[in-house]
Amino acid sequence: MTSSPDDSASLAAIADSVTAGLPAALAELGDLVRIPSVSWAAFDPEQVQRSATAVAGLVEGLGVFDSVRISQARIGDTDALGQPAVLATRTAKNGRPTILLYAHHDVQPPGKDEDWESPPFEPTVRGDRLYGRGAADDKAGVMAHIAAIRALVDTAGADFDLGLVLFFEGEEEFGSRSFKNFLLQHRDNLSADVIVVADSDNWDVDTPALTIALRGNVTFRLTVSTLDHASHSGMFGGAAPDAMLAMIRLLATLHDEVGSVAVDGLTSSEGKTPHYPESQLVKEAAFLDGVSAIGTGSIPSRLWFQPSITVTGIDAPTVANASNTLLPSVTVRVSARIAPGQSASDAFDALERHVRANAPFGATVTIDDVDRGEPFLVDTSGWAVEAAKSAMAAAWGVEPVETGIGGSIPFISDLVELFPDAQILVTGVEDPDSRAHSPNESLHLGVFRRAVLTEAVLLSQLNSRG
Incomplete structure (x- = not known):
């Protein structure tokens, strides 16, 4: 049986500590947002190193860890190193469990400055939200962990018995390409009874959520070619098949007339879903009239238990540079989300079969730059799930919702593989209007406070668990 917060420190005392520490935590979050730690290959890796150094300094300032280090691991079988991660460890005492707290300090590219209402790397408060790239995804996750540990120290003392591991990754937004090697390299240090992945969202700004289902993903680059070189569209159009026409016809076969995925071999799954009307989707996804x-x-x-396919990029002449020619080749980026219960390799095989079988006019199809990520279902039978839901209810004042997420966190399958006995909790500091990955990304300040309080209560519960 999980202990209540009152066994170590009252809920009121924890809440007071969280509230008192909130201004400092938000100021530190602002400092992190100012560091443009984009982990994509085309961006400056020194900024990710700056971010890792800043985060490590915050962790060291807690004064409770046996070890704090910045570490990198190899990418796959290559000699190339991934982006720097922060790893901190504290050994459990007196039979207490160990909890691993995960977040990532790298961020997505900002996109066009003109699409932002304020500069993307200048933290800006408007109303009850803090705007900036990484303000929610996922530097707020980093700061939620740090602020919760401060509240634990404040209410339970620095000599607490709970074992703690912090793992703040530096390349989640670039596919976590060194993640598994990092786990293997630090396997003993990362071993824990409970793993909290703070990289998801909540039902709304007033209702917490525990994520229990995640879709997997398959992405690849698709090139369709029909001609050896460009030709005059007036001279040969209507008889010679251009690559753009072939690509459009091919992509149209991926969905049926109502927009459902029409790829044989991509499967759906079933799960209990809460009430979510189409009007709510229209609002949260910003449909046009x-x-x-x-x-x-x-x-x-549709969002959690069915597959989806999106074309996320296309290489073709811009409208401004368009000429009257038949294009010989066109390349697109295809991103598929796959339902829990299907392996990423099976999903890719189904997609590849479909693309090759439906290429029109005898077009040549090339598929490369393939990435795969496994879907995930949380085992909700463990004691840690009940402890997390109890902490959420105490912090938010309402019962949490068990939700799925349409997005993917592929590295969770690596955690499950290497730490099969650990109970995994997927939480987060975002809400439906956080706009992660998009311009005007933001953090709701009330959600952040309640997320910190939730984790502080959970840490207090586990620190008292015999």
């Missing part, structure tokens, strides 16, 4: 939802089934089932 007159646009309707695609697919069939309940809205949550």
Whole structure:
């Protein structure tokens, strides 16, 4: 049985500590947001190193860890190193469990400055939200862990018995390419009874959520070629098949007339879903007037338990540079989300079969730059899930919702593989209007406070667990 917060420190005392520490935590979050730690290959890696150094300094300042280090691991079988991660460890005492707290300090590219209402790397408060790239995803996750540990120290003392591991990754937004090697390299240090992945969202700004299902992903670059070189569209158009026409026809076969995925071999799964009307989707996804939802089934089932396919990029002449020619080749980036219960390799095989079988006009199809990430279902039968839900209810004043997420966190499958006995909790500091990855990303300040309080209560519970 999990102990209540009153066994070590009252909920009121923990809440007072969290509230008192909030201004400092938000100021430190602002400092982190100012560091443009984009982990993509085309951006300056020194900024990710700066971010790791700043985060390590915050962790060292807690004064409770046996070891704090910045470490890198190899990417796959290459000699190239991944981006720097922060790893801190504290050994459990007196039979207490060990909890690993995960977040990532790297961020997505900002996109165009003109799409932001304030500079992307200048933290700006407007109303009840803090705006900036990484303000929510996921530097707020980093600071939520740090602020919660401060509240634990403040209420339980620095000599607490709970074992703690902090793992703040530096390349989650670039595919976590060295993640598994990092786990293997530090396996003994990362071993824990409970793993909290703070990289998800909440049902709304007033209701917490525990994520229990995540779709996997398959992404690849698709090139369709029909001609050896460009030709005059007036001279040969109508007889010679250009690559753009072939690509459009091919991509159209990926969905049926209502927008559902139409790829044989991509599977769906089933799960309990809460009420979520289409009107809520229209608002949260910012539909234009007159646009309707695609697919069939309940809205949550479409987002959590069915596959989806999105073309996320296309290489072709811009409208400004368009000439009257038939294009010989066109390349797109395809991103597929796959339902829990299907392996990423099976999903890719189904997609590859479909693409090759449906290429029109005898077009040549090339598929490369493939990435795969496994879906995930949380085992909700463990004691840690009940402890987390109890902490959420205490911090938010309402019962949490068990949700799925349409997005993917592929590295969780690596955690499950290497730490099969650990109970994994997927939480977060975001809400439906956080706009992670998009311009005007933001953190709701009330959600942040309640997320910190939730984790502080959970740490207090585990520190008292016999």
